[in-house]
Amino acid sequence: MAAAATAKLQEQFDAGLTTRPDFTIDQPLERYGAVDHAVWEQLYRRQMALLEGRACEAFIEGAQRIGLNVAHVPIFDAVSERLMAATGWRIVAVPGLVPERIFFEHLAHRRFPVTWWMRRPDQLDYLQEPDCFHDLFGHVPLLTDPVFADAIHAYGRAALAVDECALPLLARLYWYTVEFGLIRDTSGEASAPQGVKIYGAGIVSSKGESLYSVESAAPNRLAFDLERVLRTRYRIDTFQKTYFVIDSFAQLFDALGAGIAARLAHPAPLIAAAPYAAGDVLHSDTIYTRGTREGWLDDGDV
Numbered sequence: 603m604a605a606a607a608t609a610k611l612q613e614q615f616d617a618g619l620t621t622r623p624d625f626t627i628d629q630p631l632e633r634y635g636a637v638d639h640a641v642w643e644q645l646y647r648r649q650m651a652l653l654e655g656r657a658c659e660a661f662i663e664g665a666q667r668i669g670l671n672v673a674h675v676p677i678f679d680a681v682s683e684r685l686m687a688a689t690g691w692r693i694v695a696v697p698g699l700v701p702e703r704i705f706f707e708h709l710a711h712r713r714f715p716v717t718w719w720m721r722r723p724d725q726l727d728y729l730q731e732p733d734c735f736h737d738l739f740g741h742v743p744l745l746t747d748p749v750f751a752d753a754i755h756a757y758g759r760a761a762l763a764v765d766e767c768a769l770p771l772l773a774r775l776y777w778y779t780v781e782f783g784l785i786r787d788t789s790g791e792a793s794a795p796q797g798v799k800i801y802g803a804g805i806v807s808s809k810g811e812s813l814y815s816v817e818s819a820a821p822n823r824l825a826f827d828l829e830r831v832l833r834t835r836y837r838i839d840t841f842q843k844t845y846f847v848i849d850s851f852a853q854l855f856d857a858l859g860a861g862i863a864a865r866l867a868h869p870a871p872l873i874a875a876a877p878y879a880a881g882d883v884l885h886s887d888t889i890y891t892r893g894t895r896e897g898w899l900d901d902g903d904v
């Protein structure tokens with residue numbers, strides 16, 4: 603995702619890394635210390651244990667396929683080599699969040715920007731901005747899936763054509779799919795809680811939300827609908843009140859590519875329409891589970 607320069611980003615610039623105009627850097631391998639490697643290993647082991655049976659198969663297989671199961675922060679070039687062989691994507695190191703247009707440009711060229719630095723040991727459970735673990739463990743395994751990989755590529759291309767004024771709508775879509783999406787479980791495993799599995803990067807990289815998103819009775823789980831999601835506000839400070847469930851990555855490919863292009867070519871009516879609150883359930887929604895709303899805060903949607 604993208605945002606203005608943050609303090610952390612500025613800190614990295616100040617540290618003297620050479621940043622290219624497209625915001626990429628060479629992964630500064632010499633800057634990782636024993637603590638960084640230990641944090642990676644601890645998070646990897648913890649999340650993979652949690653995600654077995656909860657995340658979709660493509661994620662679990664992808665994480666193993668690109669070699670994330672190592673006792674050190676992965677070397678980006680080695681990950682890229684495996685990813686390139688799978689779907690023609692590669693990862694590029696960045697100091698942190700990059701501006702939206704530049705982010706879209708990378709996706710449109712099948713490059714996924716990955717923050718190089720690791721969170722600290724006291725930030726295992728939560729940190730506000732994406733670090734290497736979120737970006738690499740959260741986002742990159744699914745890029746080995748050909749349909750998902752094409753969906754993100756299509757998103758980058760479609761997003762580049764979208765008018766500036768519609769970017770907040772695009773952010774909602776990315777949030778409710780790529781970051782916090784659930785997918786209908788078709789594995790036939792009786793064990794999948796609520797009949798859904800996780801694919802969103804914000805969920806798979808979070809211990810608490812990996813459990814909450816598929817097991818808690820509190821949130822709504824609704825069938826994904828493009829227009830519905832484009833109009834729905836979300837939470838950045840708490841677990842989501844609502845998760846949207848896709849049927850397949852093919853559905854995601856349609857929404858993130860042709861769907862955006864068609865729906866946001868003339869975005870004015872959609873921008874003018876009143877947005878839905880993060881916890882709303884509409885008559886038109888297809889409901890997987892209606893949330894009990896337990897523990898919800900009344901305000902704070904963005």
Ligand SMILES: [Fe+2]
Pocket residue numbers: 603732736737740741781803804
């Ligand atoms: Fe992310």
